[in-house]
Amino acid sequence: MTQFRPLIQEYAEPPVAAELLPAHAPRTTLAEARSAAVGPTHLLHFEPLGTIGAGLDIPCDPQGRVGIDALGERLRNDYFFARTLIGRLFARPTVRAALPLMHA
Template sequence: MDAVLEMQRPAACFQLRFQSLFHPGRGLCFPCDEQGHVDLDALSDRARENYLYARAVIGREYAVPAVVPAM
C-alpha cells in the first residue's frame, strides 16, 4: 500500500536548504513546495529528526533556510 501512495505523490520541485554556518558547502536539504512547506509525513524518521533539529538551531548552526529549485 505504501508503494502505491508513494507513486501517487507528486515529486517535489523545490528543496528547503539549510546551509551550515561553520562548514561551507555543507547543509541539509528537504523536499518542499514553492512556499517552503515540508511534508513531514513524507520524510523518513531520520530525515524528520534532521529537519526538526535544523529548524531548532537556525542562527546557531544553520542559516535561515532558502527555497531553491530541486536539481
C-alpha cells in the same frame, strides 16, 4: 412450500470517495497526484554558518512548506534538528528549485 431468501442482500450504493471528504477539502486530479509523486520540485536548504559541516536539503513545495508526514524518520529528525539550530549552526533556510534526476 419453503421460500428462500436471497443470499445477497441489497444495500444502498457505497459512498464514493469524494463524498467521504469534507466540503472544504481540496480536490486533486489524477494528473496532479502523479506529478507530485514524481519527486519534489523544491528543496528547503539549510546552509551551515561555519566552515565545518554540510548543508541540509529537505523536500518542500514552492512556498517552503514541508510535508512532515511524507518524510522518513531520519530526514524528519534532521529537519527538526536544523530548524531548532537556526542562528546557531544553520542560517535561515532558503527555497531552491530541485534539479531533475538524470537517468542513465
